[in-house]
Amino acid sequence: MSQKTIKTFTFTGWHMLAAMVLFFGTIITVNFTMAYFATSTWSGLVVKNTYVASQQFNGKTTAIREMLATGIKGQLEVEGTAIRYTLTLPGEKPVVADSVTAHFKRPVGEHQDFQLALTPAGDGLYVAEHAVLSGNWIVEMIAIQGGKTIMHEANRIAIAGE
CATH class of the missing domain: 2.60.40.10 (Immunoglobulins)
Structure with missing residues (x-):
């Protein structure tokens, strides 16, 4: 009789690093994109006070x-x-x-x-x-x-x- 071994998933440090890079990378990318659009399309019509x-x-x-x-x-x-x-x-x-x-x-x-x-x-x-x-x-x-x-x-x- 052959025995099958079921390999279970093990969450390692590399998985955590990939999750953090994807999470923060997405946030940083969105922030830079929004900052770019805000500065490149701003009309400049502002009052001093x-x-x-x-x-x-x-x-x-x-x-x-x-x-x-x-x-x-x-x-x-x-x-x-x-x-x-x-x-x-x-x-x-x-x-x-x-x-x-x-x-x-x-x-x-x-x-x-x-x-x-x-x-x-x-x-x-x-x-x-x-x-x-x-x-x-x-x-x-x-x-x-x-x-x-x-x-x-x-x-x-x-x-x-x-």
């Missing part, structure tokens, strides 16, 4: 509703070094503002950001000359008339590279 921004939210919302009720609209054009911004009311009526300022901001980082005061050129047109590097920009336009903000908008634009 979130508490202060939350306290000002309702006031800013009311001001924006009042501005939108006037029907004022702005159109930004950037070609080479020429920056043109047109302010109009419904019916293409030009808007005369005391000052128009453009804040060019990179979506991520601050080292290339700049601010310009645009000069009136008549019929609601405001112009400036400044080299704008290629890539994505967030352009915040602010127009003031009689000490009151009549236009405040931010647009994301892309400048084609050469």
